[in-house]
Amino acid sequence: MALLLGFLLLLGLYGDTMSEGPPPSSTYIPEVWNEFPPTSYETRDSYEAGPTGILFQIVHIFLHMVQPNAFPEDILRKVVQKEFDLSTDYEKPENVVLILKIIYYEIGIIICAVLGLLFIILMPLVGFVFSLCRCCNKCGGEMHQRQKKNGAALKSYFTLSLLVICIFISIGIIYGFVANQHIRTHIEKTRKLSESNFNDLRTLLNATPGQIDYVLEQYTTTKARAFSDLDNIKLLLGGGIFEQLKPRVVPVLDDIKAMAEEIQETRETLVEVNSILTDMRQLSANLNNSLSNVKRNLEQALTDPMCSVHPVMTTCSNIMNSLSLLNGSIDFDQLPSLDEQIGNLNDTLQTNLSSLVQKGYRSFNAIPGIVQNETVNVVSDVKMTLDSIGSDIKNISKNIPIQDKLSNFIRYLNDTENYIHHHLPTLEEYDSYRWLGSLVVCCLLTLIVIFYFLGLLCGTYGYDQNATPTRRGCVSNTGGIFLMVGVGFSFFFCWLLMTIVVLTFVVGGNVEKLVCEPYQNKMLFQVLDTPYLLNADWKYYLSGMVFNKPDIHLTFEQVYSDCKENKGIYTTLKLENTYNISEHLSIKEHTGNINDNFENMNIRIDNIVLLDEAGRRNLMDFSSSGIDKIDYGAFMAATGKNPTKVNLLSFANDLEVKANHLPPGNLKQTLKNNAGILRNIHRDEIIPLQKLMSAVHQKLKELQQKSSGLGVKVANIILFLDSAQDFITNRISTIIAEESKKYGNTIISYFEHYLQWVKISITEQMAACKPVATALDSAIDVFLCSYIIDPLNLFWFGIGKATAFLLPAIIFAVKLAKYYRRMDSEDVYDDDVETIPMKNMESANIGSRRH
Incomplete structure (x- = not known):
C-alpha cells in the first residue's frame, strides 16, 4: 500500500x-531536432508466474465455478459511501436488500465454508465415536474376519481405491509445498521489487527537469538552422527569384549565344569555301591544259603512216573519234562570288555579340547578390527578433514551479521507502513463521499419506493368499497397523487442517474476486471513479x-x-x-514581426538588360547578310559533277588495250605513253580536285541548312528576347514578393514546428508516467495477487483437496486393514456343512477347530 x-x-x-x-x-x-531522449527503467513491464502459472489458472477456474457472480460494483459503492451500517438499524429495507445481495454474491464461498465447518465439527466427533465403537469391538474393532467368496476382489478394489485416493492426496500435498515455497521465494524478492520501483520513480523525477531543459535547449538548434538560412539568403531567396526567372530568360540568352557562335562559324565557312573555290579554279585550269597536251600528242601520233593500213586504220579512227571526250566538264569561273556575303559577315562581326550575351548572363546571374545586398538590414532585424524569442522560451522553464515540488515529493518518496524497508524485515519474519506453519501442515498430511502408502506397500508385499487370517505374516500385519495409524492421524488432525483451509479459502477467494480480478479488468477503477x-x-x-x-x-x-x-x-x-503550454509558447507576435519584415522588403532589381541595342542590330545585320540568298543550287550542281567528261582511268585503259592490238612501232609506244600520262593526270589532278569539290559541296550543304529561314529565326529570337525583358520588368516585383513570403514562411516554420515538437514532447513524452502504473501493478497485481494471493489460493486448494480425500481414505483404509492384519479368530468350517461363525475360540462346540 x-x-x-x-x-x-x-x-x-x-x-x-x-x-x-x-x-x-x-x-x-x-x-531539425534530435529524438527525445528515452528513459530506461529497471522494473519489468509484466510478471510471469512461470510453470506454476498453470496451477494458478486451475485454482482460478475453480474459484470461478464456486463464485461465478459478476463484480458487485453497487454493493462496494454503498459500502464505501457508508450507506450500509448494521449498527444503526439492520432492519431497514435497504440494509436487508444489501445483505441479501451480499449473501447472493458470496453464496458459493458461503456454501464451501459451511461444508468446511461441518467437516471441522463432524470429523472429530465421528472420530471420537468411531474410536469408542472400536474399543467395544464394534465398527470393525473385532479381530475377526469373516470369509467371503468375493474377498479377494474386495481386497483388490479397496487397495486400488486407496492407492488412487492417496495419489490425489499426494498431488494436493505437492500443491501445498509448491505454494508454500512460492510465497517464501517471492517474499524474498519483495525488497528487490520495491527498490526497483522506487528507483524507477526517482529516475522519473530526476529525469523530468533534464527533459524540460533538453526541450528548451533544442531552441538553439532551431535558431542555428534559421540563422544559417538567413546567412544563405543569397542562395535561398535570391536563388528562388533566380529560379523563377530562369525558364524565361536563360533559353533566350542561350539562343542568342548560339546565334553568335553561328555567325562566327558561318563567316569561317564562307571564307574557307571561297578559298577552296580559288584552288578549284586553278586545278581546273591545270587539268584542262594537261588534257589539251595529251589530246594534241595523240592527234599527232595518229598521223603515223601505219594508220593508213587497213587493220590499224579502224583503231586509229576510233581513237581519233574519242579524243573529243578529253575535256573538262565544269567551268568554276561561272559560279557566283561569295565576297559580298563575307563582307557583310565581316561587318556584322565588328560587334562582339558573344561579349554582349555574356554581359546579359552576368546581369541576370547578379540577382542573388543584389538580393543579399538589399536585405542586410532585414536579416539583422530578423536575427534580433529570433534572439528575443529564444529569451522568452528560456524564461518558460523558470515559470514552471517543478523543482520545489520535486524536492517535496522526493522527501515523501524517501519516507515511504524508509517505511517499507523498516517493515519489510517484519514481513519477512512473519512470513518465516507462516512458512514454518504451512510446512508443518504439509508434513502432517505427508505423514498421513506415508502411513497409507506404507500400509499398502507392506500389506500388498506381505499378503499371502494361502495363509488364514489368524496366521498372516508380520509384514502384512504391519501394513494393516500402518493403515490404522494413518486413520488415527487423519481423525486427529483433519479438523485442524480443514480449519486452516476454510480460513485461507475465505480470505484468498474474496481477495482474488474482489481485488485481483477487478484490478486486472479495471472494474475496481470504475468503482473508484464513481462520482x-x-x-x-x-x-x-x-x-x-x-x-x-x-x-x-x-x-x-x-x-x-x-x-x-x-x-x-x-x-x-x-x-x-x-498551466497552458500553448499560451506560454506562443510566438504569434514575433512571427507577425518577421512576416512584416519579409513582406515589406524593398528589393530593387531594375537594371537587368539581357541584350542592348547593339546586340539587337547585330542580329538584324546577320539576318540581312545574304547568306540565305546564296545560289546554293548552282554550287551543289557544279560540285556534284565529275571534273572530266570521261573517266580518265577507263579512257587510259581502253587506249592501252587498243595499243596492244597494234603492231610494234612508234605508234604503239606513243599510245601507251599517253595512257600512262592520263593515269598520272587522274592521280595528281583529278583526285585532289574531287576532294575539294566534295568538301565545298558538304560545307555549302550544311550552310544551306543553317541559313534556311534565317530571318524567321532571328525574328523569333528578338521576339522571345523582348518577351523575357518585359517579363523581368513587369513581373520581377511580384516574384520578389512571392519568394520573400515563401522564404519568411520557411524561417517561421522552423519555430512553429519547434513549438509543435515542444508540445508533443511535453504532452506525450516528457515525464512519461509508466513507473507510476508499474509501481501500482507491483503493489497490487504482483506483490498482493501474484506473490501472496495466487499461491495462498493454491495452498488451500491443494491442502483442502488432500484433506477432503482423507474421508474416503479413512473408509477404505479401515476396510482394507481387515485383509492385512492378523486376526484373533476366524470362521470355522465343517466338511460339506454350512459355515458357522465363531466369536470366540473358547465357545466353539461344533465341528473341528482350526487355529
Whole structure:
C-alpha cells in the first residue's frame, strides 16, 4: 500500500506544476531536432508466474465455478459511501436488500465454508465415536474376519481405491509445498521489487527537469538552422527569384549565344569555301591544259603512216573519234562570288555579340547578390527578433514551479521507502513463521499419506493368499497397523487442517474476486471513479485532489491506462487546466514581426538588360547578310559533277588495250605513253580536285541548312528576347514578393514546428508516467495477487483437496486393514456343512477347530 501512496503523491505533485491546452493534431517532428531522449527503467513491464502459472489458472477456474457472480460494483459503492451500517438499524429495507445481495454474491464461498465447518465439527466427533465403537469391538474393532467368496476382489478394489485416493492426496500435498515455497521465494524478492520501483520513480523525477531543459535547449538548434538560412539568403531567396526567372530568360540568352557562335562559324565557312573555290579554279585550269597536251600528242601520233593500213586504220579512227571526250566538264569561273556575303559577315562581326550575351548572363546571374545586398538590414532585424524569442522560451522553464515540488515529493518518496524497508524485515519474519506453519501442515498430511502408502506397500508385499487370517505374516500385519495409524492421524488432525483451509479459502477467494480480478479488468477503477464516492462534495475525486476542481473529468482508470501506455504526465493528468503550454509558447507576435519584415522588403532589381541595342542590330545585320540568298543550287550542281567528261582511268585503259592490238612501232609506244600520262593526270589532278569539290559541296550543304529561314529565326529570337525583358520588368516585383513570403514562411516554420515538437514532447513524452502504473501493478497485481494471493489460493486448494480425500481414505483404509492384519479368530468350517461363525475360540462346540 505504500506504493499506492507513492502513486497518489505523484499525482498530487504534478497537479500543482503545469498544464497545457489540447495537444496538436499533427505529430510531425522535423528532422531539425534530435529524438527525445528515452528513459530506461529497471522494473519489468509484466510478471510471469512461470510453470506454476498453470496451477494458478486451475485454482482460478475453480474459484470461478464456486463464485461465478459478476463484480458487485453497487454493493462496494454503498459500502464505501457508508450507506450500509448494521449498527444503526439492520432492519431497514435497504440494509436487508444489501445483505441479501451480499449473501447472493458470496453464496458459493458461503456454501464451501459451511461444508468446511461441518467437516471441522463432524470429523472429530465421528472420530471420537468411531474410536469408542472400536474399543467395544464394534465398527470393525473385532479381530475377526469373516470369509467371503468375493474377498479377494474386495481386497483388490479397496487397495486400488486407496492407492488412487492417496495419489490425489499426494498431488494436493505437492500443491501445498509448491505454494508454500512460492510465497517464501517471492517474499524474498519483495525488497528487490520495491527498490526497483522506487528507483524507477526517482529516475522519473530526476529525469523530468533534464527533459524540460533538453526541450528548451533544442531552441538553439532551431535558431542555428534559421540563422544559417538567413546567412544563405543569397542562395535561398535570391536563388528562388533566380529560379523563377530562369525558364524565361536563360533559353533566350542561350539562343542568342548560339546565334553568335553561328555567325562566327558561318563567316569561317564562307571564307574557307571561297578559298577552296580559288584552288578549284586553278586545278581546273591545270587539268584542262594537261588534257589539251595529251589530246594534241595523240592527234599527232595518229598521223603515223601505219594508220593508213587497213587493220590499224579502224583503231586509229576510233581513237581519233574519242579524243573529243578529253575535256573538262565544269567551268568554276561561272559560279557566283561569295565576297559580298563575307563582307557583310565581316561587318556584322565588328560587334562582339558573344561579349554582349555574356554581359546579359552576368546581369541576370547578379540577382542573388543584389538580393543579399538589399536585405542586410532585414536579416539583422530578423536575427534580433529570433534572439528575443529564444529569451522568452528560456524564461518558460523558470515559470514552471517543478523543482520545489520535486524536492517535496522526493522527501515523501524517501519516507515511504524508509517505511517499507523498516517493515519489510517484519514481513519477512512473519512470513518465516507462516512458512514454518504451512510446512508443518504439509508434513502432517505427508505423514498421513506415508502411513497409507506404507500400509499398502507392506500389506500388498506381505499378503499371502494361502495363509488364514489368524496366521498372516508380520509384514502384512504391519501394513494393516500402518493403515490404522494413518486413520488415527487423519481423525486427529483433519479438523485442524480443514480449519486452516476454510480460513485461507475465505480470505484468498474474496481477495482474488474482489481485488485481483477487478484490478486486472479495471472494474475496481470504475468503482473508484464513481462520482461523489470518495468525497461527497467532489464529483471526480482525482481532479479534486489534483486541481481542487472536482468537475474536471479526470478518472483513475484513464490515468492508469495512460500511464500504462507510457504517456506523459501532462496528458495523463490533463494539466492544461492549470498551466497552458500553448499560451506560454506562443510566438504569434514575433512571427507577425518577421512576416512584416519579409513582406515589406524593398528589393530593387531594375537594371537587368539581357541584350542592348547593339546586340539587337547585330542580329538584324546577320539576318540581312545574304547568306540565305546564296545560289546554293548552282554550287551543289557544279560540285556534284565529275571534273572530266570521261573517266580518265577507263579512257587510259581502253587506249592501252587498243595499243596492244597494234603492231610494234612508234605508234604503239606513243599510245601507251599517253595512257600512262592520263593515269598520272587522274592521280595528281583529278583526285585532289574531287576532294575539294566534295568538301565545298558538304560545307555549302550544311550552310544551306543553317541559313534556311534565317530571318524567321532571328525574328523569333528578338521576339522571345523582348518577351523575357518585359517579363523581368513587369513581373520581377511580384516574384520578389512571392519568394520573400515563401522564404519568411520557411524561417517561421522552423519555430512553429519547434513549438509543435515542444508540445508533443511535453504532452506525450516528457515525464512519461509508466513507473507510476508499474509501481501500482507491483503493489497490487504482483506483490498482493501474484506473490501472496495466487499461491495462498493454491495452498488451500491443494491442502483442502488432500484433506477432503482423507474421508474416503479413512473408509477404505479401515476396510482394507481387515485383509492385512492378523486376526484373533476366524470362521470355522465343517466338511460339506454350512459355515458357522465363531466369536470366540473358547465357545466353539461344533465341528473341528482350526487355529
